Amino acid sequence: MDEAGFITALRHLATAREARGLADDCAVSGKMVVTHDMMVAGVHFREDADPADVAWKLIAANLSDLAAKGAQPKGVLLGYMLGGAAWDDRFVAGLRDALQGMNVALWGGDTVRGSTHGQRSFGLTAIGEAVHLPVPSRSGARPGDTLWVTGEIGAAMLGFEGNSAASIARFNRPVPRTTEGLALAPLVTAMMDVSDGLLLDAQRMAEASGVCIAIDSPAVPMPAAMPPDRRGDAMRWGDDYELLLTLPAGISPPVEATRIGTVEARGAAPLLVDGAIPDNGKALGYQH
Amino acid sequence: MDEAGFITALRHLATAREARGLADDCAVSGKMVVTHDMMVAGVHFREDADPADVAWKLIAANLSDLAAKGAQPKGVLLGYMLGGAAWDDRFVAGLRDALQGMNVALWGGDTVRGSTHGQRSFGLTAIGEAVHLPVPSRSGARPGDTLWVTGEIGAAMLGFEGNSAASIARFNRPVPRTTEGLALAPLVTAMMDVSDGLLLDAQRMAEASGVCIAIDSPAVPMPAAMPPDRRGDAMRWGDDYELLLTLPAGISPPVEATRIGTVEARGAAPLLVDGAIPDNGKALGYQH
Numbered sequence: 156m157d158e159a160g161f162i163t164a165l166r167h168l169a170t171a172r173e174a175r176g177l178a179d180d181c182a183v184s185g186k187m188v189v190t191h192d193m194m195v196a197g198v199h200f201r202e203d204a205d206p207a208d209v210a211w212k213l214i215a216a217n218l219s220d221l222a223a224k225g226a227q228p229k230g231v232l233l234g235y236m237l238g239g240a241a242w243d244d245r246f247v248a249g250l251r252d253a254l255q256g257m258n259v260a261l262w263g264g265d266t267v268r269g270s271t272h273g274q275r276s277f278g279l280t281a282i283g284e285a286v287h288l289p290v291p292s293r294s295g296a297r298p299g300d301t302l303w304v305t306g307e308i309g310a311a312m313l314g315f316e317g318n319s320a321a322s323i324a325r326f327n328r329p330v331p332r333t334t335e336g337l338a339l340a341p342l343v344t345a346m347m348d349v350s351d352g353l354l355l356d357a358q359r360m361a362e363a364s365g366v367c368i369a370i371d372s373p374a375v376p377m378p379a380a381m382p383p384d385r386r387g388d389a390m391r392w393g394d395d396y397e398l399l400l401t402l403p404a405g406i407s408p409p410v411e412a413t414r415i416g417t418v419e420a421r422g423a424a425p426l427l428v429d430g431a432i433p434d435n436g437k438a439l440g441y442q443h
Numbered sequence: 444m445d446e447a448g449f450i451t452a453l454r455h456l457a458t459a460r461e462a463r464g465l466a467d468d469c470a471v472s473g474k475m476v477v478t479h480d481m482m483v484a485g486v487h488f489r490e491d492a493d494p495a496d497v498a499w500k501l502i503a504a505n506l507s508d509l510a511a512k513g514a515q516p517k518g519v520l521l522g523y524m525l526g527g528a529a530w531d532d533r534f535v536a537g538l539r540d541a542l543q544g545m546n547v548a549l550w551g552g553d554t555v556r557g558s559t560h561g562q563r564s565f566g567l568t569a570i571g572e573a574v575h576l577p578v579p580s581r582s583g584a585r586p587g588d589t590l591w592v593t594g595e596i597g598a599a600m601l602g603f604e605g606n607s608a609a610s611i612a613r614f615n616r617p618v619p620r621t622t623e624g625l626a627l628a629p630l631v632t633a634m635m636d637v638s639d640g641l642l643l644d645a646q647r648m649a650e651a652s653g654v655c656i657a658i659d660s661p662a663v664p665m666p667a668a669m670p671p672d673r674r675g676d677a678m679r680w681g682d683d684y685e686l687l688l689t690l691p692a693g694i695s696p697p698v699e700a701t702r703i704g705t706v707e708a709r710g711a712a713p714l715l716v717d718g719a720i721p722d723n724g725k726a727l728g729y730q731h
Contacts, residue, residue, distance in 0.1 A: 160531075168535070168538060173518055173548065177551060184518065189518075192522075198557065199555070232479040234479055234481040261453065265566075268486060274562065280479055
């Protein structure tokens with residue numbers, strides 16, 4: 156059984172309505188929205204990362220999932236593997252910044268010692284309350300809808316590459332689109348966050364909705380510093396934590412967002428970029 | 444900053460009512476009860492353990508925390524680090540057993556790859572709904588209350604040591620006291636699960652309640668196979684997942700439980716065993 160087989164096996168177990176077939180960002184029970192992410196040293200963050208930024212990102216990534224459901228963050232539970240005095244001290248500093256900066260409470264969790272060898276890992280569970288029912292899903296996009304994205308795509312890629320202080324900050328300390336998600340939730344037909352790359356996440360939305368999503372790549376908003384020859388890479392890069400959403404034709408988003416495409420009936424492919432099926436030899440995003 | 448310092452720092456951040464000062468088994472928000480535990484290979488389970496038992500115990504340990512709050516389990520979110528086809532396959536088998544056996548739904552989670560070296564770890568978040576408000580805590584024990592425990596203490600120790608098939612099953616596949624917790628919640632003054640050792644957990648309850656708990660050690664129920672000279676060790680051994688609770692004088696538990704002591708005003712120590720302060724040279728339980 157490989158990773159895909161494992162996830163298929165989990166899907167067979169996750170038959171409750173709240174699980175949404177494990178095909179959404181969060182579990183949803185009434186107005187309660189819950190998500191859990193793990194981060195592993197050397198896989199999800201660099202071993203030499205500032206622990207304060209690791210703490211920030213652990214919270215931000217989960218709150219971004221809540222934002223995509225239009226949920227107000229309430230509390231987080233932290234699974235923490237101790238890493239030595241200096242590391243732990245910086246982690247707490249970043250945790251404090253994140254809880255204050257993102258207005259969410261630390262509710263609990265678990266602190267464990269790791270064994271002496273090997274990688275460290277962390278888990279975070281975030282719990283929020285949806286402002287609108289039904290809670291948006293990935294699966295509601297319909298032919299004729301318009302496709303939108305908040306903010307800019309590619310800032311995290313530039314930041315990872317050390318491009319500028321502003322983009323490094325965007326990479327290290329992404330800010331979840333909580334306010335935007337709350338305002339958009341009553342209007343969208345589908346919504347998710349762009350954490351693994353615009354193209355990959357758009358394809359996931361198209362698969363969940365049984366439609367084709369057609370992206371107009373010149374319309375994708377990017378930082379002014381983005382070199383023209385890197386725009387294709389930026390659409391396949393993760394960590395931007397923007398919101399990707401579809402709206403019925405004629406409805407404008409009540410927050411700053413850019414129209415980047417349309418939803419069509421499913422034809423030959425779930426995803427088209429400038430009218431063509433994207434190059435399959437290249438990953439559409441970051442799969443982990 | 445050492446581990447105690449880290450937890451103190453977290454307590455300073457966890458000021459929300461729901462966090463209960465990080466001194467309880469769970470976070471509580473209205474009737475919603477949430478808990479999160481991590482398990483690390485080589486620390487919380489043996490590297491050669493059957494992965495199916497690891498899955499079972501991950502769920503059972505968290506549902507035991509919910510039981511101590513009188514909460515009906517609703518859903519779990521799993522943080523899973525892939526471990527290769529054979530391991531993952533056995534883990535899924537144990538997960539299936541656990542979800543069915545404990546009547547709880549898989550709501551979601553996250554699957555990650557670890558790096559090639561080093562330990563694997565897992566996280567589990569369990570969400571339940573309390574049947575009684577206020578939700579029981581560790582801090583409500585009052586002088587004059589009686590002290591009770593469900594089931595038997597020490598079966599897990601015998602199982603770890605390979606004592607008998609029955610005790611090995613108790614160690615590998617503990618069953619959370621969900622039914623008992625639901626029935627007890629409206630009556631208890633304090634309740635918690637015994638996961639780290641009877642003496643350690645009783646001392647924690649006494650500390651949280653600002654009282655002294657006096658245990659009558661010959662009254663502590665143990666398996667018939669327990670050698671008399673191991674009774675002291677058994678009271679310091681974890682993994683039993685029984686419920687420890689206090690009741691007002693004159694109230695009997697509505698489920699099978701054994702009276703093992705009384706609650707007194709805080710004197711010289713938070714814990715007395717047969718009238719004496721326990722030997723400080725020996726750990727009271729398993730601290731991790």
